[in-house]
Amino acid sequence: MNTSLIAPCGINCALCLGYQRKKNHCDGCLIEGDKPKHCAQCAIRNCPQKSGDPTVLCGTCEKFPCRRIKDLDKRYRTRYGVNLIENLRDLSVNGSADFVSREDKKWKCPQCGELLCMHRELCLSCGARNQLLPERE
Numbered sequence: 001m002n003t004s005l006i007a008p009c010g011i012n013c014a015l016c017l018g019y020q021r022k023k024n025h026c027d028g029c030l031i032e033g034d035k036p037k038h039c040a041q042c043a044i045r046n047c048p049q050k051s052g053d054p055t056v057l058c059g060t061c062e063k064f065p066c067r068r069i070k071d072l073d074k075r076y077r078t079r080y081g082v083n084l085i086e087n088l089r090d091l092s093v094n095g096s097a098d099f100v101s102r103e104d105k106k107w108k109c110p111q112c113g114e115l116l117c118m119h120r121e122l123c124l125s126c127g128a129r130n131q132l133l134p135e136r137e
Contacts, residue, residue: 003096004030008058009044009072010087012103017119030055044068059088080118081134107132 005013007029013019018026018036027033029045039045049063050056058069065073065085073084091099107116112126121130 003100004028006030006057006091006096006099007045008047008050008054008056009069010058010084010091011076011082012087012100012107012118014115015082015103015107015118017117020115020117020124044072057088057091059092064088076118078134081132082118 002014005019005028007013011029013026013028013030016026016028018024018039019028024036026035026039029035029039029042044058045054047058047061047068049061049066058064058066065088069085069088076082076084087099104115107118108114109116109123109126109128110131111128112123114123114125116130116132117124118133121133122128123130
């Protein structure tokens with residue numbers, strides 16, 4: 001993984017379905033180029049507090065955590081077991097290289113060694129169950 005795949009909201013784009021899929025591939029929030037419409041128009045990525053710089057992490061903002069981050073964090077914790085507010089605090093304290101190193105180990109498929117997708121119950125490479133996701137009813 002590389003540190004340029006950390007989105008301003010604390011999402012690790014390397015774990016995103018848009019980044020991992022072959023068709024309609026997204027290069028990540030911070031990489032210029034074609035993006036899915038919801039990413040290009042993302043209110044967090046395009047937040048006016050960033051003064052036009054989408055590379056600024058929300059954890060450095062004086063309004064952190066704002067309502068948008070809280071709402072996104074709640075959705076990601078519930079659906080995918082990913083705590084964005086915790087990610088952003090971790091990034092602020094330990095830096096992106098340390099964060100990415102730990103994410104790489106945490107999200108590695110135990111069967112095939114590829115990165116798991118936070119949005120899918122099964123590994124996209126081998127089909128093994130993603131044990132990191134919360135159980136769904």
